[in-house]
Amino acid sequence: xxxxxxxxxxxxxxVAARTQPETIxxxxxxxxxxxxxxxxxxxxxxxxxxxxxxxxNCYLHLSDPTDVARVEHLTYVCTEEPDDAGPNNNWMSPxxxxxxVDALFDGAMQGRTMYVIPYxxxxxxxxxxxxxxxxxxxxxxxxxxxxxTRMGSAALERIERDGKFVRGLHSTGDLDPxxxxxxxxxxxxxxKSIGSGYGGxxxxxxxxxALRIASWQARSEGWMAEHxxxxxxxxxxxxxxxxxxxxxxxxxxxxxxxLIPPHSMPGxxxxxxxxxxxxxxxxxxxxxxxINPESGYFGVVPGTNxxxxxxxxxxxxxxxxxTNVARTEDNEPWWEGKADGKPAYDWRGQPYDPSQGKAAHxxxxxxxAATNNPSYSELADAPxxxxxxxxxxxxxxxxxxxxxxxxxxxxxxxxxGASAGSETTAAAIGEVGVIRRDxxxxxxxxxxxxxxxxxxxxxxxxxxxxxxxxxxxxxxxxDDDGNFLWPGFGENLRVLKWIIDxxxxxxxxxxxxxxxxxxxxxxxxxxxxxxxETMRVLSSVDLDRWRIENAHFATYLDSFxxxxxxxxxxxxxxxxxxxDKAS
Ligand code: OXD
Ligand code: MN
Numbered sequence: 001x002x003x004x005x006x007x008x009x010x011x012x013x014x015v016a017a018r019t020q021p022e023t024i025x026x027x028x029x030x031x032x033x034x035x036x037x038x039x040x041x042x043x044x045x046x047x048x049x050x051x052x053x054x055x056x057n058c059y060l061h062l063s064d065p066t067d068v069a070r071v072e073h074l075t076y077v078c079t080e081e082p083d084d085a086g087p088n089n090n091w092m093s094p095x096x097x098x099x100x101v102d103a104l105f106d107g108a109m110q111g112r113t114m115y116v117i118p119y120x121x122x123x124x125x126x127x128x129x130x131x132x133x134x135x136x137x138x139x140x141x142x143x144x145x146x147x148x149t150r151m152g153s154a155a156l157e158r159i160e161r162d163g164k165f166v167r168g169l170h171s172t173g174d175l176d177p178x179x180x181x182x183x184x185x186x187x188x189x190x191x192k193s194i195g196s197g198y199g200g201x202x203x204x205x206x207x208x209x210a211l212r213i214a215s216w217q218a219r220s221e222g223w224m225a226e227h228x229x230x231x232x233x234x235x236x237x238x239x240x241x242x243x244x245x246x247x248x249x250x251x252x253x254x255x256x257x258x259l260i261p262p263h264s265m266p267g268x269x270x271x272x273x274x275x276x277x278x279x280x281x282x283x284x285x286x287x288x289x290x291i292n293p294e295s296g297y298f299g300v301v302p303g304t305n306x307x308x309x310x311x312x313x314x315x316x317x318x319x320x321x322x323t324n325v326a327r328t329e330d331n332e333p334w335w336e337g338k339a340d341g342k343p344a345y346d347w348r349g350q351p352y353d354p355s356q357g358k359a360a361h362x363x364x365x366x367x368x369a370a371t372n373n374p375s376y377s378e379l380a381d382a383p384x385x386x387x388x389x390x391x392x393x394x395x396x397x398x399x400x401x402x403x404x405x406x407x408x409x410x411x412x413x414x415x416x417g418a419s420a421g422s423e424t425t426a427a428a429i430g431e432v433g434v435i436r437r438d439x440x441x442x443x444x445x446x447x448x449x450x451x452x453x454x455x456x457x458x459x460x461x462x463x464x465x466x467x468x469x470x471x472x473x474x475x476x477x478x479d480d481d482g483n484f485l486w487p488g489f490g491e492n493l494r495v496l497k498w499i500i501d502x503x504x505x506x507x508x509x510x511x512x513x514x515x516x517x518x519x520x521x522x523x524x525x526x527x528x529x530x531x532x533e534t535m536r537v538l539s540s541v542d543l544d545r546w547r548i549e550n551a552h553f554a555t556y557l558d559s560f561x562x563x564x565x566x567x568x569x570x571x572x573x574x575x576x577x578x579x580d581k582a583s
Contacts, residue, residue, distance in 0.1 A: 029152015086449025121293030168204030236267025395422025413470025451563025
């Protein structure tokens with residue numbers, strides 16, 4: 001197969017000339033192709049079949065031990081002006097960026113097959129979807145892209161019709177962290193990634209295209225590309241609200257999106273549209289609608305069990321690629337938090353020895369098609385997307401942030417999102433558990449200066465009088481002994497119900513300097529073992545700590561200098577003076 005789109009053919013020829021592959025394979029996206037690549041990888045040891053009786057069609061990939069997470073320090077946005085990438089990104093000039101990686105791509109595919117993967121982010125027929133082509137020398141990337149995106153012949157046909165696509169060039173190179181770079185050239189809609197096979201660095205449709213490049217495109221085209229799950233919440237009366245929630249990596253987006261309602265809420269249903277990325281566009285009536293550009297999940301495995309996320313637990317018993325989990329004697333996958341079985345081999349493939357650390361890597365992952373999810377919403381394929389009633393920000397905060405609060409209005413909501421912070425997780429290389437600012441959960445993914453990004457968010461107010469309400473949640477509050485105050489998981493639906501009731505003006509709220517909070521008994525705690533005192537703590541505002549938090553945020557804003565919109569500074573000062581007045 002080749003293409004009639006000369007720009008694409010030229011690019012493929014140009015890449016082949018530089019990387020010198022042995023053969024070129026244009027991916028059709030067929031099931032046979034998937035199976036042939038799986039067989040090839042089983043033969044060369046890249047994949048191992050798991051127990052096919054209990055885990056049909058499941059395979060295990062153990063990565064190079066240095067290649068287990070996103071590498072934010074090696075991820076660059078290459079713009080002519082450093083200020084366009086902003087202090088939130090590593091910067092290189094486009095000329096230096098290309099030169100740096102092109103040298104590594106020279107001859108990089110010798111003796112390998114070069115795969116050309118046309119893909120479509122979003123439903124093939126949606127006007128909101130955007131396409132790309134990833135060239136890679138990794139069959140592991142191809143099979144993951146098959147599970148995660150609409151890829152192959154149908155995508156190629158759309159690309160040939162559109163004539164426009166994002167170019168993504170990837171090679172695993174020699175997996176040497178010294179020769180690993182993830183480079184973005186937003187002006188050229190070009191991504192070059194070398195030296196890593198890890199999902200967030202190598203499945204270029206995901207973070208590189210659907211967030212970093214798409215956020216750049218979205219600003220100029222008037223839409224939003226966000227690190228958000230999308231879910232539908234149906235009440236017993238059959239009324240469904242859709243919400244989009246932005247939480248940092250490994251903070252429970254997948255679990256929330258697939259939530260199973262608690263026993264005390266019979267008749268409620270959850271419909272999952274997406275667990276990681278939302279593209280939001282205004283329709284002709286000014287309603288903000290969301291599509292999920294992806295069609296599969298690349299989720300964190302540890303902690304997944306029948307209690308925390310039964311839908312995910314069931315979904316990954318078939319047709320799943322596991323990366324860096326442990327294995328039992330019976331060749332079943334195993335991870336910390338799995339209720340049954342015990343590990344015989346760890347994620348490095350070594351006999352399990354607890355003194356050597358966890359059996360499964362804390363950032364071990366499953367890749368699976370979204371259609372495997374028992375709570376999959378057919379509307380995930382709807383070209384027009386779904387209308388969003390609420391945007392919810394959140395993070396992991398042991399202290400400070402209450403269980404839930406609502407922003408006063410859109411402008412305040414932008415401040416709430418911009419000032420969000422969270423404890424770091426194993427999804428990126430680096431120290432785990434330290435608080436960092438993660439505006440809109442986009443710190444690692446915004447493809448341009450955060451100052452300009454906040455301006456773009458603020459500008460949406462001029463576009464519509466039907467904007468969603470904005471909320472903030474924190475499932476992770478702890479007491480002084482490190483116990484979680486809120487049970488989380490399915491019980492989070494109780495909080496989502498309050499959010500929807502607020503959207504429908506069905507419940508009141510208490511006004512505070514940080515926004516509107518529920519009264520402690522506004523959140524139904526029937527059948528929960530939680531004291532009135534805990535609910536009081538979860539729904540109170542520690543004014544002194546918030547003043548400190550607010551002052552830290554002022555310093556953070558200053559680091560973006562003149563690019564910070566005055567409107568955001570004014571809003572921040574308004575909250576600061578409310579906090580002063582109240583304390
Ligand atoms: C992810 C991440 O894999 O955010 O989704 O790191
Ligand atoms: Mn993510």
